[in-house]
Structure formats: C-alpha cells, structure tokens
Amino acid sequence: MHCASHLAVPRQPGIAMRLLPLALLLLSATLGAEERPLRFSVIESWAMPMMQIDNGKATGGILYDLQMRLAQKVGRRAELLVMPRLRVQQMLVRGEIDVRCYVNPAWLQEPHHQYIWSVPFMVQRDLLVSRPSDKLAPLPGETIGTVLGFIYPQLQSQFNTGQLVREDSRTQELALTKLVAERYRFTVSNELSLNWFNRQQPANRKLPAVREVASDLVACIVRDAPDVPTMPLLRALVQMSNDGEFTAILAKYR
Numbered sequence: 001m002h003c004a005s006h007l008a009v010p011r012q013p014g015i016a017m018r019l020l021p022l023a024l025l026l027l028s029a030t031l032g033a034e035e036r037p038l039r040f041s042v043i044e045s046w047a048m049p050m051m052q053i054d055n056g057k058a059t060g061g062i063l064y065d066l067q068m069r070l071a072q073k074v075g076r077r078a079e080l081l082v083m084p085r086l087r088v089q090q091m092l093v094r095g096e097i098d099v100r101c102y103v104n105p106a107w108l109q110e111p112h113h114q115y116i117w118s119v120p121f122m123v124q125r126d127l128l129v130s131r132p133s134d135k136l137a138p139l140p141g142e143t144i145g146t147v148l149g150f151i152y153p154q155l156q157s158q159f160n161t162g163q164l165v166r167e168d169s170r171t172q173e174l175a176l177t178k179l180v181a182e183r184y185r186f187t188v189s190n191e192l193s194l195n196w197f198n199r200q201q202p203a204n205r206k207l208p209a210v211r212e213v214a215s216d217l218v219a220c221i222v223r224d225a226p227d228v229p230t231m232p233l234l235r236a237l238v239q240m241s242n243d244g245e246f247t248a249i250l251a252k253y254r
Helices: 015-034 062-073 085-093 156-161 172-180 191-198 230-242 245-252
Strands: 038-043 052-054 057-060 078-083 099-103 115-117 122-130 142-147 164-169 186-190 209-223
Touching: 038 062, 038 085, 057 062, 057 078, 062 078, 062 099, 062 230, 062 245, 078 085, 122 172, 122 191, 142 172, 156 164, 164 172, 172 186, 172 191, 186 191, 209 230, 230 245
Parallel strands: 038 078, 038 099, 142 164, 142 186
Antiparallel strands: 052 057, 099 209, 115 209, 122 186, 122 209
C-alpha cells in the first residue's frame, strides 16, 4: 500500500502584490511629470531692471521675480530659458515654451492659438529719449537708436519710408549708452530702463524723455496643454494682481 506523497505547492502572490510594482511605476511617472519645471522664455536683449542676465543665465530683475513667484504659486520649479527673440518665436510655434511674460498682442508677428492670455500686469511706456543738450525734434532721415528684434508699431511707418532710420543695439542699456557716446541724437527706451540707466548718471548727464512714443499693457501667455497647469497659472496671475504683488515687485526696482 503506497502512501500519497505530499508535495509543497508554492503559494501564488496575491493580486495586490503583483500590482504593487506597476503602481509604484505609475506613481513614479506621475511624480516625475509633476516635477518637470515650467519653461519661461527670457529674451537675451532684456536688461535691468526688467532682467539681469549673467553669463547667459537669468539672475534677477522684475521679470525674474515675477516668473519665480508665479512658478512657486503653482508648486512647480521655473526654468528660465535665455535665447534670442527669433528663437523664442520659433519655440512658441512648436509649443516648447510654457509661459512667456512681458508681451503685448501688437508685438507678436503671428498669433499663437495654443496659448491663453493672462491679465495685464503692468503698463510699458516707450519714450523718445535725447541727450541733455538736444531739444530739437528728429529731422527727416535721422537715425534713431533701437533694440534688435524689438517692434515699434507707432514708428514702423516712418522706418518703412526712411523718414527715420533704425540703428539696432543688442540691449536697451547699450542703446542708451550709445546715445551718451553721441552715436546718434535720439533713442527709444521704455520708461523703467531709462530711469534705471539714469540712476548711474550725474545730475547734469541724465537723459531726458522728449515725448511718449507708446503706452502698452503687457501680460503673459500660457500654453494650453495637459502637461501645463494652465488655469492655475492664470488664476495665480489674477491673484498676484489683486494682492498687489506686481506693484510690490515693481517698487523694488524703481
């Protein structure tokens, strides 16, 4: 009479144990996606007080403070991508920038349908600036200091007809420096940059504004895509405006 042998049958892991590695993988992927920094565009020709750029990296200024605070409010890190204006346009078309701040619809050469406009956060006043001793109006064919890639809609017709001639500089600060060096009699500068530049000038060398060229509301555009917290960003901008955070940032640099 033979006794049946009792073989040890290995226990099958439970469904929960089998799904655990998959759950951990999905959680890791989700956390990785949440940790992706928000990509902000920074135009390399910006200068203080709008943006301080050192060795190709954004390090301070009005827009630096704004963008770092905005990312903080939605719980994301900010990646500030410093690049030429033309490349910014190309990356916007390809959806490779999440947020672009300091922009007005009239300054864009093409519409960007995948982006949503925020509330305006400040007014930019563009001024025609002269040397202290120059009070005459620009003459026909006169050279005007401008910034490379910047669009001046109110002056464009005069540039097109040759009534005024552009001389582009890489940054706003350099355009003002050329004015001091008497490379030309006039330049166009936004009010904040002019005031910042004049802080470094002796009282008798401060550059005066001849007249206002334009006054434009500036805002941000936010990419409308699943991997971007679009609505939280737009709400954060409204909240920053209502809470006076924009005004406080501007006050630091006046």
